[in-house]
Structures are given as C-alpha cells and as structure tokens.
Amino acid sequence: MSTPSETGPAAPFIERLGREVRRRRQGAGLTVQTLADRAGLSRRMLTQIEQGTANPSMVTVDKIAHALGVDFATLIASPAAEPCHVSTAVEVWSSPAGSRAVLHVTSARRGGPELWEWTLASGDRYLAEADPPGSEELILVTAGTLLLETEGRSIPLDAGASARLASDRPYAYRAPEGGEPVSFVRVVEIGAPRTP
Structure with missing residues (x-):
C-alpha cells in the first residue's frame, strides 16, 4: 500500500504560526540562525515559516516549539488568561x-x-514520530475502523472503541483500504521535553 504524502498545515494556521514563532524568537533575543540551529532546521526553512510561506510538518513545528522552550500546543494556541x-x-x-x-x-x-479531531480517508495513513518520554494519547473512534500501528502491531479499533497509547515511540494511524472514512477524537498529554 502506498502512503499518501502529507500536505501539512492549512494556510490560516501557517500564518498564525509564523507570527508566533517570530514574536517568541524576538522576545527571547534569538537570531533566526540561533533558533534554526537549536531546532535542527535550516535558516531558510525557519525564515519561510516566520514569513508564512513554508508548509512545515507537525514534527518540524514541534522541534521549533521545544527550541523555544514551549510545547507544540503552547506555540500554536491563542493566549488565554x-x-x-x-x-x-x-x-x-x-x-x-x-x-x-x-x-x-x-x-x-x-x-x-x-483535544484533537481526526478524519482519515480510506487507505490513508499518518505516520508520527515519537513524542517526548512519558507522552500518551487517549483515543475514541467515532466512525469506521482505525488501525493503530505501534511496535510492529496493527490494532483495529471499531467505532465506539477507545484506547490509551504511549506516544513516546513511533506510531501511525491508518484507515483500511476500501473501507469508510475513519473519524476519531484524541486527547494528547505531552511528557516533559527532552533536554540536549
């Protein structure tokens, strides 16, 4: 089975992300090059993200968040006091x-x-990298059958089924080929960020 390529974040998210990365980078007194080095990215990629012209993966956004000393959710969330x-x-x-x-x-x-809501089209797959140690997800399938792939196993979860996943290792979500789209809700709790 071929895995469809990821298109990445939607345009409004990309624009908001760019503004927030720039705001936090400047607030921390960091140059673009310094933040790029900390995140393991090229200067050009970080510049494009700040300008809202790049299409970063969720993994890339997570790397930038950790380089800024925050988590993914904090970086992309609206301030709420x-x-x-x-x-x-x-x-x-x-x-x-x-x-x-x-x-x-x-x-x-x-x-x-x-709190996330996911929909996977028939035969589609999302491959995730490991989250920081201690991270986990709670998953509730609301329609279709979700194939949860972790540690060499594929675990089917039908509509109404729920699971707890240790997400501090690589894993994937997959919708069976030829089946109906899969919808599920996930609650993610990220463990402490790794220190270099």
Missing part, C-alpha cells in the same frame, strides 16, 4: 486524500491536554 476560554478550531494537518487533523482546544498549562 480567563477562567473560560472559548477556542477556535485550527486545521493543523491534511492530506491529498482528504484526511485532516483539527486541534480544537489546548490546556493553558504547558504540556497539558490537547
């Missing part, structure tokens, strides 16, 4: 097959829970 913050959903990832990942809301606490 009030006890009740009504969030606006942001499409963070999509694929040519029509799959998508939408981040609905994040905790105000660094590393706190993130």
